Amino acid sequence: MSDKPDFVWENLQVGMTVGERSLTVTQAMVDAHCEALGARREWYTGESPLGCPIAPPMIFINDLLAIYDANYKRFGTIHAKLGYRFHRPVRVGERVHQKVTVTDLYVKREKGWIVSELAVTDEAGELLLTSAHTSVLSLTRKHADDD
Amino acid sequence: MMTDTPLENLEIGDALPERTHKVDWEDILKFNRYVTGGVDTKNIHTDDEVARKAGLPRAVATGRHPVSFITELMVDHLGFGFITGGEVDVSFVKLIFPGDVLTLKAVLKEKTPGEGATRYLFEVSLTNQDGAAVTVGTASGRLA
Numbered sequence: 141m142s143d144k145p146d147f148v149w150e151n152l153q154v155g156m157t158v159g160e161r162s163l164t165v166t167q168a169m170v171d172a173h174c175e176a177l178g179a180r181r182e183w184y185t186g187e188s189p190l191g192c193p194i195a196p197p198m199i200f201i202n203d204l205l206a207i208y209d210a211n212y213k214r215f216g217t218i219h220a221k222l223g224y225r226f227h228r229p230v231r232v233g234e235r236v237h238q239k240v241t242v243t244d245l246y247v248k249r250e251k252g253w254i255v256s257e258l259a260v261t262d263e264a265g266e267l268l269l270t271s272a273h274t275s276v277l278s279l280t281r282k283h284a285d286d287d
Numbered sequence: 288m289m290t291d292t293p294l295e296n297l298e299i300g301d302a303l304p305e306r307t308h309k310v311d312w313e314d315i316l317k318f319n320r321y322v323t324g325g326v327d328t329k330n331i332h333t334d335d336e337v338a339r340k341a342g343l344p345r346a347v348a349t350g351r352h353p354v355s356f357i358t359e360l361m362v363d364h365l366g367f368g369f370i371t372g373g374e375v376d377v378s379f380v381k382l383i384f385p386g387d388v389l390t391l392k393a394v395l396k397e398k399t400p401g402e403g404a405t406r407y408l409f410e411v412s413l414t415n416q417d418g419a420a421v422t423v424g425t426a427s428g429r430l431a
Binding site: 205223225 | 379
């Protein structure tokens with residue numbers, strides 16, 4: 141039985157950090173991403189303008205949800221909006237730090253909504269990418285059971 | 288007008304060549320395995336019954352996966368100017384179902400000269416085989 145809190149309105153607050161983690165972007169991660177999403181380009185496996193392989197822009201497509209799942213019991217998420225800002229490419233082999241925060245919570249048409257942001261930085265703290273996800277959020281555990 | 292013209296010569300209202308992507312079951316399962324670390328799981332994207340219990344008519348594709356169709360199109364046309372300083376903002380307006388054939392359109396909306404580079408802003412959309420928009424938004428990047 142998990143002791144993680146439920147991913148519902150009452151357990152979340154605007155401004156809170158949902159979770160953080162550091163990881164190294166490996167060629168295996170890039171290859172798996174390219175295979176799953178059908179994104180093929182020489183830059184992702186060999187020479188790029190940086191002189192080394194770089195990760196596709198959407199390499200962190202699931203990382204925000206993965207950080208939620210590491211910290212909350214989530215019951216599936218319906219996205220309404222998604223936004224990305226690509227500041228600079230991630231080199232294969234580069235170590236990055238990821239942080240997810242809650243930037244907004246609101247009720248619209250009797251549904252709860254959450255806006256979360258993933259920020260990815262390099263080891264020096266330079267911003268590589270931000271992405272904002274707007275998704276439906278159950279207002280209470282009862283609603284979550286109904287989902 | 289749809290055109291293969293270099294971006295520098297595009298006029299407002301011109302469109303990049305359209306692309307089509309079929310989202311079949313294998314794509315959905317492959318994406319699911321990717322996000323679960325190689326495990327097959329039953330969820331609203333992979334199982335009709337789970338989807339129905341969640342109030343959906345049947346299993347639906349994730350809206351996130353097709354966003355990469357848009358970003359790869361932008362990399363094709365804007366290159367490093369998308370990966371460094373590019374932006375994409377989309378709304379998911381309709382469900383995508385297994386088997387749907389999505390047409391990706393990108394129409395130039397703004398062209399803003401800046402220091403050493405011009406920012407190109409496109410209105411982007413993915414429409415299904417019935418002509419209904421499933422994903423709409425904008426994507427932009429700079430070209431030196």
